[in-house]
Amino acid sequence: MRRPDEGTTPAAGAAAVADADAASATPGRRERNKRDKQGRILAAAEDLFAERGYALVTTQDIADRADVAAGTLFRYASSKPELLLMVFNNEWRRALTGTRHDPTKADASLAPTDAIMALLLPLLTSAARHPENTAYYQREILCGEPTGTYRAEALELVDGLEATIATVLSGYGTETPGESERLRRGVDPALAARSIFSLLHLALIRCGLGREPMESLPDSLRTEIDLVLHGIVEQVPAATAEA
Amino acid sequence: MRRPDEGTTPAAGAAAVADADAASATPGRRERNKRDKQGRILAAAEDLFAERGYALVTTQDIADRADVAAGTLFRYASSKPELLLMVFNNEWRRALTGTRHDPTKADASLAPTDAIMALLLPLLTSAARHPENTAYYQREILCGEPTGTYRAEALELVDGLEATIATVLSGYGTETPGESERLRRGVDPALAARSIFSLLHLALIRCGLGREPMESLPDSLRTEIDLVLHGIVEQVPAATAEA
DNA sequence: ACTCAAAAATGAGCGTACTCCGTTATATTG
């Protein structure tokens, strides 16, 4: 009755095998089979979503290509949306690795808008490759079943990125000589990061569903982020109030 | 083969009836039947969604309560999500009427944050009554089928409100004596309004799906709007850069 | 009043996501 993913140590228990490493040592046939199927399912979903688009792929299609029964599929992902989340969590992780330089020593000479855009750029590149599926991905992240395993993973991913952005923003608080901008007093960096991500989510959805052309996304997102960074209104300098 | 909604004049054509008004005069049996069913369907959907929540209501349930056949339902709304949009467009219209004082002469003494919150408050009140369904409504507005009739209506509603907010923001450009804030140079009021709405959409979703308690919504939304209005970072005054 | 074309309603039927329980494969124990 256990799901295959909710890990139990493979051949653990009384097994007196002196396995040094935690997970990967002597997985046992069962564990190997599971891993194998997991891999096949991931590959099948990846390929089919890419080929036909999320909406035109049936779970049966995926099961067939992965060479598992229809019912088995749902032991590895509890729903079709969860399959999408599984695939795209991978995609986003891939896109992000390498770009994720230590945020604490982010290039301070960069204007905050540019610093943040640099962090988000790989996601935009990925989105340009799969616009529609990316939109569905965003939808599931934002509105999906709260219980999904892969959705939880996606939320972690997003939270991580938000935290990174928050850290970058906080960096502008410590007055380094080169900087010309600093965090406004009373602003919660975490909340600020979340607001920026809100814009990203919805921009990706707009483009993915064709409400806005994909090419204009980097520019328009930059403009939006710049807006929230610097604000919509400003104080009227007491003296300057002309007329 | 025509949908009932794609209006044709009721008993129009060669009918020599000297009907003064356009739509409401002598509708003819057909038109009356349609209106009647439309009304029954709206009422049924409204009630059932409110009673059980969107997810737990089947289209069959709605058809039964409206006393129409299952197939007939889809002549009045092309999908289940469209039924939700139909219901909530009404709800939002109801919530907004009365509050929509002329934005061009909005109380200029009000800080922009308060002015905008005043416009959005009725929506928050409505959301508090149907948190989950409101979240689904937002989802459909943002991610729904681009072809839906009622979705188009919803987008118009939202666009209208955004335009109102944009107008309010523009108002802060014309330097009225009382004001202490003005629109920053180079800021597009329409884009600003859209960003604010992005925050609203996602805040409603977060609360509706239980990621945030409903009670805290007005406060937290206010904080977010305040953030985007006044910005996250500020220029470092050349002289003030201490240390 | 009768005919006829068009519009609307109907409900059986279809595709698909997901479930459930009987079967099979794997590990554990004596």
Add this chain to the structure above:
DNA sequence: CAATATAACGGAGTACGCTCATTTTTGAGT
């Protein structure tokens, strides 16, 4: 190695959103 327990699998079955061919209703023309 046999017996047993349990995890994984399979695939027929189910529920539900939606479609479509057919039937019914409506209203204009004669």
